[in-house]
Amino acid sequence: xxxxxxxxxxxxxxxxxxxxxxxxxxxxxxxxxxxxxxxxxxxxxxxxxxxxxxxxxxxxxxxxxxxxxxxxxxxxxxxxxxxxxxxxxxxxxxxxxxxxxxxxxxxxxxxxxxxxxxxxxxxxxxxxxxxxxxxxxxxxxxxxxxxxxxxxxxxxxxxxxxxxxxxxxxxxxxxxxxxxxxxxxxxxxxxxxxxxxxxxxxxxxxxxxxxxxxxxxxxxxxxxxxxxxxxxxxxxxxxxxxxxxxxxxxxxxxxxxxxxxxxxxxxxxxxxxxxxxxxxxxxxxx
Numbered sequence: 502x503x504x505x506x507x508x509x510x511x512x513x514x515x516x517x518x519x520x521x522x523x524x525x526x527x528x529x530x531x532x533x534x535x536x537x538x539x540x541x542x543x544x545x546x547x548x549x550x551x552x553x554x555x556x557x558x559x560x561x562x563x564x565x566x567x568x569x570x571x572x573x574x575x576x577x578x579x580x581x582x583x584x585x586x587x588x589x590x591x592x593x594x595x596x597x598x599x600x601x602x603x604x605x606x607x608x609x610x611x612x613x614x615x616x617x618x619x620x621x622x623x624x625x626x627x628x629x630x631x632x633x634x635x636x637x638x639x640x641x642x643x644x645x646x647x648x649x650x651x652x653x654x655x656x657x658x659x660x661x662x663x664x665x666x667x668x669x670x671x672x673x674x675x676x677x678x679x680x681x682x683x684x685x686x687x688x689x690x691x692x693x694x695x696x697x698x699x700x701x702x703x704x705x706x707x708x709x710x711x712x713x714x715x716x717x718x719x720x721x722x723x724x725x726x727x728x729x730x731x732x733x734x735x736x737x738x739x740x741x742x743x744x745x746x747x748x749x750x751x752x753x754x755x756x757x758x759x760x761x762x763x764x765x766x767x768x769x770x771x772x773x774x775x776x777x778x779x780x781x782x783x784x785x786x787x
Contacts, residue, residue, distance in 0.1 A: 502580075502581060502582070503638050503639065503641060504582045504583065504584055504638045504642070504643075504644050504647055505523075505525060505576055505581050505582070505583040505584070505638070506522070506523075506524045506525070506583075506584055506586065506631065506634050506635045506638050506647075507524070507525045507526075507527065507572065507583055507584065507585040507586070508524055508525070508526055508527075508585070508586050508627075508628075508631040509526065509527045509528070509529060509564055509587065509588050509595055510526055510527070510528045510529050510539075510540040510541040510542075510765055510766075510767055511529055511540075511588035511592075511593065511595070511623060511624070511627060511765065511767050511768055512586075512588070512624070512625070512627040512628040512630075512631050513624045513625050513627070513628050513735055513762045513763070513764055513765040513768060514625075514628040514631065514632070514762060515762060515763075516541070518628070518632065518760075518762075522631075522632060522635035522636065522639065523635065523638075523639070524631060524635050525572060526541065527564045527568050527569060527572060528540045528541055528542050528564065528568075528767075529561055529562065529563060529564055529588075529593065529595065529766075529767035530561065530562040530563075530564075530565075530767075531544050531549060531559055531560070531561055531766045531767055531770055532559060532560040532561070532562065533548075533549065533552055533557065533559045533560075534552075534557070538766070540561075540765055540766040540767040541765055541766065544766050545765075545766060546737075546738065546763045546764060546765050546766050546769050547738060547763075548766070549766045549769050549770055550737060550738045550769060550773075550774040553669065553769075553770075553773055553774060554774060559766075559770040560770065561593075561766075561767045561770050561771070563593050563594040563595040563597075563598050564595045564598050564599070565598060566598045566599075566601040566602045566605075567602075568598075569585075569598055569599045569601075569602035569603075570602040570605055570606060573602050573603065573606040573615065574606055574609075574610075576613070576615075577606050577607075577609070577610035577613040577615075578610070580613065582613075582614035582615075582644050583614070583615050583616075584615075584616045584617075584618065584634060584638075584644065584647055584648065584651065585599055585615065585616070585617045585618070586618050586620050586627070586630055586631050586634060586651060586655075587599055587617060587618060587619050587620060588620070588622075588623060588627060589619065589620060589621045589622055589623050589627070589695070589698035589699075590619045590621070590698060591621065591697065591698035591699045592623055592698065592699070592700070596617070596619045599617050600617060603615055603617060614644055616644065616648050618648065618651055618652060618655065619698070620651075620655040620658075621655060621656075621695070621697065621698030622655055622658050622660070622695065622698075623660065623695060623768060624660070624662075624733075624735045624762075624764055624765075624768050624778055624780070625733035625734065625735040625760060625762045625778065625780050626658045626659070626660045626695070626733055626778075626780035627658075628733060628735075628760065628762060628780075629654065629658065629731060629733045629760065629780055630651060630654045630655045630658060632731075632760070633650065633651070633654050634647050634650070634651045634654075637650060650787055653784075653787060654782065654787075657782045657783050657784040658780060658781075658782060658783075659694065659720075659723050659724070659779075659780065659781050659782070659783050660693075660694050660695035660778065660779075660780055661692065661693075661694050661703070661716050661719050661720065661723075661778070661779045661780075662692075662693055662694070662735075662772075662776060662777060662778030662779065663690050663691060663692050663693070663706075663712050663716070663776070663777055663778075664690075664691065664693075664737075664772055664773055664775065664776050665709075665737065665739075665773060665774060665775020665776065666773055666774075666775065669771065669772060669773025689705045689706065689707055690705070690706045690707075690708070690709055690711075690712045691703075691704075691705055691706075692704050692705070692706055692712065692715060692716070692719070703719070712777070713742070713745065713746050713749060713777070714749075716746065716777075716779050717746075717749055717750065717753060720750070720754075720779060720781060721753075721754075723781075723783045724754075724781045724782070724783060725782060725783055725784050725785060725786075726785065726786065727750070727754040727756055727781060728754050728755040728756055728757075729786060730756075730758075730781065730782050730786035731758040731759070731760055731786075732747070732750060732756050732758065732759050732760070732779070732780065732781050733759075733760045733761075733762070733778075733779070733780035733781070734746055734747055734759060734760070734761045734762075734777070734778065734779055734780070735761070735762045735763065735764045735776070735777075735778045735780075736761070736762075736763060736764060736776065736777055736778070737763070737764045737769055737772055737773055737774045737775050737776035737777075738763065738774045738775070739774070739775055739776075739777065740761070740763075742777055743761050743777060744761065746777060746779065747759045747761060764776050764778065
């Protein structure tokens with residue numbers, strides 16, 4: 502029996518990818534207009550972005566321990582060895598919810614094999630880690646092999662991204678009021694990355710035209726064998742710019758494989774429309 506891969510909706514993979522790789526998904530909650538929705542199941546990114554453009558402020562909450570418990574029990578009963586790859590614990594309490602559920606389920610099924618990995622990744626960077634794990638599972642890799650390579654990919658995954666409006670990160674508590682005000686006033690585009698699972702400012706760039714070029718420069722500085730690894734690009738309802746970035750990468754590095762995804766409802770509720778994010782490994786692709 503192959504290992505079952507589980508991910509949450511913050512990996513921003515499309516339903517087609519979940520189906521293609523036979524991945525189980527648990528949804529974060531998006532709160533909008535007083536209602537709770539399941540990210541990727543009962544609410545989708547375009548709806549969230551349209552609401553944000555109208556001035557609304559959607560909120561998000563972690564996957565509940567109960568949701569994990571129901572899924573975990575199903576696999577435990579079937580003695581299905583499983584790996585849950587989690588959204589960064591520095592950005593959500595979802596990882597902790599999974600650990601609580603694991604504790605409860607293993608009281609009843611102490612021999613069930615489950616590994617929970619805090620990827621410290623987000624969006625399609627997290628999604629690339631999930632895809633690699635699912636590929637290994639389909640190839641019949643052992644639980645330990647999947648754990649080892651998943652940790653490797655998570656550790657070496659670079660996240661380089663920019664947002665269209667700092668106001669959205671301000672609402673989500675991701676930047677200070679002063680930074681948002683100055684950025685909007687001076688038309689500064691922030692370049693951010695993920696360090697230790699947290700969002701960390703990298704530098705400020707004046708003017709949106711320079712941002713994609715600078716993202717490629719950072720990619721060249723940090724990336725490894727960029728031609729022969731899959732590259733992730735996610736966007737906040739701006740497919741044109743995402744495809745433009747992919748074309749620039751292909752021209753410069755000769756890269757063939759891209760995973761272009763829309764930033765999902767849960768992550769997008771904080772990043773906002775117009776977000777562009779780039780994901781790649783800073784070490785050998787395995």
